[in-house]
Amino acid sequence: DGGITQSPKYLFRKEGQNVTLSCEQNLNHDAMYWYRQDPGQGLRLIYYSQIVNDFQKGDIAEGYSVSREKKESFPLTVTSAQKNPTAFYLCASRPLGQANTEAFFGQGTRLTVV
Amino acid sequence: GQQLNQSPQSMFIQEGEDVSMNCTSSSIFNTWLWYKQDPGEGPVLLIALYKAGELTSNGRLTAQFGITRKDSFLNISASIPSDVGIYFCAGQMNYGGSQGNLIFGKGTKLSVKP
Numbered sequence: 384d385g386g387i388t389q390s391p392k393y394l395f396r397k398e399g400q401n402v403t404l405s406c407e408q409n410l411n412h413d414a415m416y417w418y419r420q421d422p423g424q425g426l427r428l429i430y431y432s433q434i435v436n437d438f439q440k441g442d443i444a445e446g447y448s449v450s451r452e453k454k455e456s457f458p459l460t461v462t463s464a465q466k467n468p469t470a471f472y473l474c475a476s477r478p479l480g481q482a483n484t485e486a487f488f489g490q491g492t493r494l495t496v497v
Numbered sequence: 498g499q500q501l502n503q504s505p506q507s508m509f510i511q512e513g514e515d516v517s518m519n520c521t522s523s524s525i526f527n528t529w530l531w532y533k534q535d536p537g538e539g540p541v542l543l544i545a546l547y548k549a550g551e552l553t554s555n556g557r558l559t560a561q562f563g564i565t566r567k568d569s570f571l572n573i574s575a576s577i578p579s580d581v582g583i584y585f586c587a588g589q590m591n592y593g594g595s596q597g598n599l600i601f602g603k604g605t606k607l608s609v610k611p
Contacts, residue, residue: 389539416598425503425585425603426540441598473539475599485530486587486599488539 386410389474389489396461396468396496404459404492406474413479415457416486419443420471429472432457433479461494469496503586503602510576511610518605519570520586528589529562529569530599535582543584544571578609 387408396402406415414433418426428441432451446465451457457476461468471493477486503520510516520529528547532540544555546562546569553560559572569588573580586602 418601423506423603426601428598431598471537475539485528485542485545487542488532490539491537493537 387474387476387487387489389472389492391492392490394492394494396494398496399463401460401462402494404461404472404474404494406457406459406489407455408476409455410476410487411454411478412476412487413454414477415451416475417441417447417449417457417459418473418475420473420491426473429459468494470494501586501588501600501602503605505605506603507606507608509608509610512576512578514576516573516576516580516607517570518584518586519568520588520602521568522588522600523567524588524590524600525566526588526590526600527566529560530587530589531558531560531569531571532585532587533582534585534604540585573607576607576609578611581607581609583607 390405416431417429420426427443429447430449432438435454438449438451448460471491473491474489475486477484501520501522530545531543533543534540544553544560549566550564551562557574583604583606585604587599589599
């Protein structure tokens with residue numbers, strides 16, 4: 384089945400630790416995105432990538448890092464510099480180069496700092 | 498970062514009632530998308546709109562792309578308990594040869610009383 388997969392579903396982190404959230408897609412989509420969701424805040428863009436080995440900061444990139452070594456994969460690292468990392472993280476992808484394209488989301492990863 | 502104005506923030510309705518929600522923006526969009534998110538899951542695309550004035554239906558859902566390209570609404574007719582969730586609008590702009598990112602509203606939380 385084609386789709387976008389995030390793992391793990393739930394993640395617990397101790398303060399001061401880095402953690403990496405996985406996002407994989409087999410839709411052959413060019414662009415991939417990471418969003419953070421907090422209650423009442425909607426979706427806020429952390430990082431995005433439109434091509435392998437290139438990525439751009441979104442609105443709230445501080446304390447996060449990403450890589451795009453393969454078209455299928457866009458992992459997000461939440462570093463110890465992120466002061467309030469507890470949130471629901473969503474990955475999305477969409478094709479480029481076409482007139483009308485929609486973004487498709489993964490199932491999300493809920494990160495909790497303990 | 499830029500966000501859309503989505504209203505209402507929340508709705509409590511009786512099963513069988515119709516629902517209406519809308520998004521407005523100070524910016525023009527080329528595409529409007531409507532997503533639904535169930536608790537703890539990623540958003541799922543409901544309807545995509547690509548032309549100003551376009552009216553599109555998907556079962557009991559109807560959405561319109563405003564003529565000014567700065568607004569969109571979503572109607573749900575004859576609501577049922579499984580309509581419960583958070584509904585997000587998203588606008589997308591394409592600037593010349595670049596591919597615009599999605600801008601999301603803060604969501605409308607729908608509760609349906611049986």
